Amino acid sequence: MKSRTASRTADLFAAQPLPAACARPSEAISREAMPAPPPAQPASRPRSNQLWYAVVFPELDATRPQLSLQRLCLHAQQFTSLVSIEMPNALLLEIKGSVKLFGSLARLHAGIDAAWRRLGLKAQSAAAPSTLAALWLARAGKQVLLEDPALLAGQLAALPLACTSWDAERLRTLSSMGVRSVGELLRLPRAGVARRFAPGTVLDLDIALARQAAPRRGFVPRERFRARRDLEMEVENAAYLEIAVAPLIEQCARFLRERQAGIQNLELRLRHRVGAATRVRLGLASSTGELRRLTDVVMQKLSRLDLAAPVREVALLSGSLQPLVATPLDAFNRVGGAGGRDTAPQLVERLRARLGEETVYGVCSIAEHRPEAAWRRVHALRLSAALRGNEKTDRPAAEHAMPRPVWLLAEPVQLCGALLFEQGPERIESGWWDGKGIARDYYIAHQAQDPHQTRGARLWVFQERQSKCWYVHGVFA
Amino acid sequence: MSREILSIDRILADARVWKLKDASAAPPRPVWSTGNSSLDARLPGGGWPTASLVEVLIDDTGLGEVQLFLPALVASQRRADGEIPWLVWIAPPYEPFAPALSQQGIELARLLVVRPASAMEALWAAEQTLSSGVCAAVLLWLKGTDDRWLRRLKLAAEAGGALGVLFRPERHRFESSPATLRLAMTRGEHAPHLELLKVQGGLPGPVA
Numbered sequence: 001m002k003s004r005t006a007s008r009t010a011d012l013f014a015a016q017p018l019p020a021a022c023a024r025p026s027e028a029i030s031r032e033a034m035p036a037p038p039p040a041q042p043a044s045r046p047r048s049n050q051l052w053y054a055v056v057f058p059e060l061d062a063t064r065p066q067l068s069l070q071r072l073c074l075h076a077q078q079f080t081s082l083v084s085i086e087m088p089n090a091l092l093l094e095i096k097g098s099v100k101l102f103g104s105l106a107r108l109h110a111g112i113d114a115a116w117r118r119l120g121l122k123a124q125s126a127a128a129p130s131t132l133a134a135l136w137l138a139r140a141g142k143q144v145l146l147e148d149p150a151l152l153a154g155q156l157a158a159l160p161l162a163c164t165s166w167d168a169e170r171l172r173t174l175s176s177m178g179v180r181s182v183g184e185l186l187r188l189p190r191a192g193v194a195r196r197f198a199p200g201t202v203l204d205l206d207i208a209l210a211r212q213a214a215p216r217r218g219f220v221p222r223e224r225f226r227a228r229r230d231l232e233m234e235v236e237n238a239a240y241l242e243i244a245v246a247p248l249i250e251q252c253a254r255f256l257r258e259r260q261a262g263i264q265n266l267e268l269r270l271r272h273r274v275g276a277a278t279r280v281r282l283g284l285a286s287s288t289g290e291l292r293r294l295t296d297v298v299m300q301k302l303s304r305l306d307l308a309a310p311v312r313e314v315a316l317l318s319g320s321l322q323p324l325v326a327t328p329l330d331a332f333n334r335v336g337g338a339g340g341r342d343t344a345p346q347l348v349e350r351l352r353a354r355l356g357e358e359t360v361y362g363v364c365s366i367a368e369h370r371p372e373a374a375w376r377r378v379h380a381l382r383l384s385a386a387l388r389g390n391e392k393t394d395r396p397a398a399e400h401a402m403p404r405p406v407w408l409l410a411e412p413v414q415l416c417g418a419l420l421f422e423q424g425p426e427r428i429e430s431g432w433w434d435g436k437g438i439a440r441d442y443y444i445a446h447q448a449q450d451p452h453q454t455r456g457a458r459l460w461v462f463q464e465r466q467s468k469c470w471y472v473h474g475v476f477a
Numbered sequence: 478m479s480r481e482i483l484s485i486d487r488i489l490a491d492a493r494v495w496k497l498k499d500a501s502a503a504p505p506r507p508v509w510s511t512g513n514s515s516l517d518a519r520l521p522g523g524g525w526p527t528a529s530l531v532e533v534l535i536d537d538t539g540l541g542e543v544q545l546f547l548p549a550l551v552a553s554q555r556r557a558d559g560e561i562p563w564l565v566w567i568a569p570p571y572e573p574f575a576p577a578l579s580q581q582g583i584e585l586a587r588l589l590v591v592r593p594a595s596a597m598e599a600l601w602a603a604e605q606t607l608s609s610g611v612c613a614a615v616l617l618w619l620k621g622t623d624d625r626w627l628r629r630l631k632l633a634a635e636a637g638g639a640l641g642v643l644f645r646p647e648r649h650r651f652e653s654s655p656a657t658l659r660l661a662m663t664r665g666e667h668a669p670h671l672e673l674l675k676v677q678g679g680l681p682g683p684v685a
Contacts, residue, residue, distance in 0.1 A: 344563060347609045351591060351602055359592045364585055365575035375575035382586055404577035406543045407570065447539075449664070456664055457539020474574060477543040 050210075051105075051147060053080075053093040053112065053127045054134035060089040060121075073219040075119070079112055084131075084216040090138065092131055092216060105145050128152060130210035132164075136182070139163040149210045156208060157183025164204065170197055182208075225255045225263070228315035234273070236310045238302050241270070245302065248316040249294050256289030256321070263287065265319030268298065272309040280305065283357065285349040285383055287322045293346050300353040345383040369430040370438055371408060371473060402426045402444060405460040405474030412471035415461055419445040422458070429465075439465040444476070509549030509640070515685050516545070516671060520658070521678035525549045529657035530631040530641040534650055538570055540662050540669040546616065546642055551582040553613035553640065562613035565606045567591045568599045569618055600626050607633035607641050614640040621649065628655045650674065 055076075060068055065088045072091060076083040079102075082094040095108060102108040105127060116123040126137035129149040133156055137144050140163040146155055159182045161174055173196075179185050185193070186205065194202045206212035227248050235241050245268065256262060264287045268280040282297050351360045362378040402423055424443030431437040440462040447456030460474030488494060508524035510517055517523045525531060525546070535542050554561050561584050566573060569590065579585050591606075593599040596619060603617045607630060615634075622645070634641040643656070650661060659674035671684040 344611045347563075347606065347611055348589070350605060355591065355593050355598055355602060359594070361590055362585070362588055363573055363575040363578075363590060365579050371574070371576075375572075377590075381589070404574055404580055406547075406574060406577050407538065408572050408574035408577075410572065455667065455669075457537060458541065459539060474577075475539040475571065476541060477538045 049096070050094060051096040051099065051127060051129055052131045052134040053095045053109070053125065054086075054090060054131070054138040055093070055112070055116070055123050055125045056090045056135070056138045057116075057121055057123055058089065065089060070219065070221075072119075072121075074221060075115055076112070077219075077221075078115070079108065082216075082218040085219055086135060090135060092135065094216075094218075095127065105147060109145055128155070130208055131214050131216060132204055132208035133210065136163045136208060139165070152209050153183075153186065157181065157186065159183075161185065166201070166204075167198075170201065173197070223259070223321055225252045225316070225318035225321075227251050228269075228313060230313050231311060234310035234312055236307060238305050238307060241305075241307075241311060241314065242299055242302050244314055245298060245316065246295070248314065249298055250291060252316055252318060253289060253291035253294055256318075259321060260289075260324055261321035262289040262324045263318045263321060266294070266298070267317045267319075268301075269315040269317065270307070270311045271313040271315070273312055275309060277315075278305075278308065278311075282353065283349070285345040285352065285381070287324065288345070289324060293349070296346065297349055297353045300350055304354055348381060348383060369428050370436070371404075371428070373431070373436075375408070402442065403476075405458075406477045407475040409473055409475070412462070412473045415470040415472050418448040419443075419459075419461065420448045420455065421445045425463075428462075441465060442473070509552045511545050512548035513545060513671075519673060519679060519682075519684055520676065525640060526657055527553075527640050528635050528638045530627065530634050530643065530655070531658045531660070532627075532643045532645060532654055532656035533660050533662060534645055534647045534674070535662040536647045537664075540664065542644065542662055543616070546614070547578075547581050547583070549640065550614050554584050554587060561587045563587050563589055563606075563611050565589045565591060565602075565612050565615045567602050567606070567615065567617045568593060569616070596620065596622065600630070603641065603643075604629055604633045606637075607639045608637040610637045610639075612637065612639050614642065616642045616644070618644045620646060624653060624655070631655050631657070 057072070066085075069085045069087075069089070069091065073083045073085060076091055076093055080093045080095050080098045084092045084094075086092055093112070095105075099105050099108055102111060109125065109127065113123070113125065124138050124141050124143070126134050126142060127145045127147070128134035128137055129147065129152065133146070133152050136156065136159055137146075140159045142155075142159070144155055146152065161171055161180060161182060164171075164182070174180075174185065179188065182205075190202060193205075203212060207214040229244060229248055231244055235244060252266075264284050266282040266284070268282065270278040270280070272278070280301055282301055284293065284297060288294070348360060358379070362381050363375055364378050365375050366373065368374045422444045424445075425441035426443075427439075427441050429437075429439045442460060442462045445459055445461050447459060449456050458476035459472050460476065461470060461472050463470050507527050508520070508522040509527065510524040511520070520526075533542055533545075550564055554564070556562065564583065564587060566588070573588075573590060575585055578588065589606075589612075591599075591602050593602050599617060599619060600622060603615055606612045606615045617630075622643075627643070630641055630643070633639075647661060647663070654675070656675065657677050659676075661672045661674055663670045663672075673679070673681045673684060675681055
């Protein structure tokens, strides 16, 4: 039944003339599938300037595939500079250039294979002029080393569709149509396939047949600075530690300068004779590679450190490297204003290193009627020297009828004592939608002190409209 | 006779001699208005001096003590070169209410609030920010401190070209202080009572 439907579909499509845009089915397909009608247009020549080598590890540790594959990438990089990860369990190596270096494809293959054997890993590999062809062949367990793109279609035809790793639904539909191998799919008219299945299907076939370029991103090992230093004597005093750490910081700054990179995180590890190492984490307000800023932060933190035990070894580890953006320097060496010796990021990170991350913050105002929701603390400060136009705070154009107080109490405090009213009321009624609704009448008032007939603090008070209770919410300082 | 007059002239010409009535002869420093005309009139140059330490003695908040400095803070952020300097508030008694500050014209993206755990750390933070050269003004709230730290703050303010403002309780009124300006604020019958305790280049006394 199913096969009859499939053949009828194929007949139907074969009877129609192929539209020009879909007339791509190439020589290879036509030769395989439809020997009788010649292609409507000369097919584009398959591209063959690449040679891909796919390795599939069927028994890879499934818990942390990303990490395992990254480690395997490092091994694979001895054969080629472009190694790409294909989740969940495969690597793709571009080996066009390496073939010449290693003599022949067979010798290269033997070398790569030996690498996995040494690691005790079971691997299935295949080479083909396109990424997907190599991958599909490897997944199917066919150890084929194919250099000629013209032979691709023939080699792929026999593969079961399961090796494409397409989603289950697509595979189910295909199998219900009676299409079980790549060859059977290639035999179907392109327009119909493009219409019936996800657009990726036709694209994948084109990529597999090396008709469509599919650039891949190579794996770049993450680089970090890591250096340690044994101390000649055990150090108990943080002041001596500063001297011991200084060369490490210098080394780190040089490392960063050579790579034109900056870091935002540092970790200092102090190893003791017994017990776990003390880890000191340092954060910088912005990415930097400057020796002075790095030293500043490390020293600031060290001076506040209580050493639990004498230190035998110090190690400095950097966070991930970030490319530094070059900034124009002032010809007259004017750094940060009058008599300036700091820049804003430097100042903020020095404060944060000593006082703690959470204690240094900015504030921003939010367009919201409820006073308690109209402001927020900002910990991610914008430290660049110049504010762009859109970063500037919009001045609310006198939208508040009444002035607002400089201090806002964290919680409104119930009011006691007499008041002298100055201005008001201003009704604020908002927030019924999120369960924190308020209905208040705000006034500006002075505390009245009867005994001396003096005026006290100027307050922002309100009366809760439901309970008629009075509260203080702000102070005009 | 003439010899004596000459010597007085020579003494007056000495840069170390400070002439009380002749404050205008000093090289003009930029000043920022206080927003209070009677106070402006009493201050040399007509406003808060830059690159100096101002001390405000006040027992309870709510007398408009921050308001005295807000016009100066706004003015300090308007620099000719388009760069907006930072304002730092260290250990304020309550949370600064952002809408109020932006209502007054302060650039909130350039305001830093610091909440140190102790008075020593607050003083350290004040010294760092004052001398950094990226801050236009630093406001600091403290319960008490000693003379030595105040001198350090003053030197830091001069080095960094920033206005340092220190709010302290009134009980420190009779202690000596190196601040350029000392001001006491107390409750008054209709308006808060202002008294200048020390003015370099001006006359101390109550402000009408």
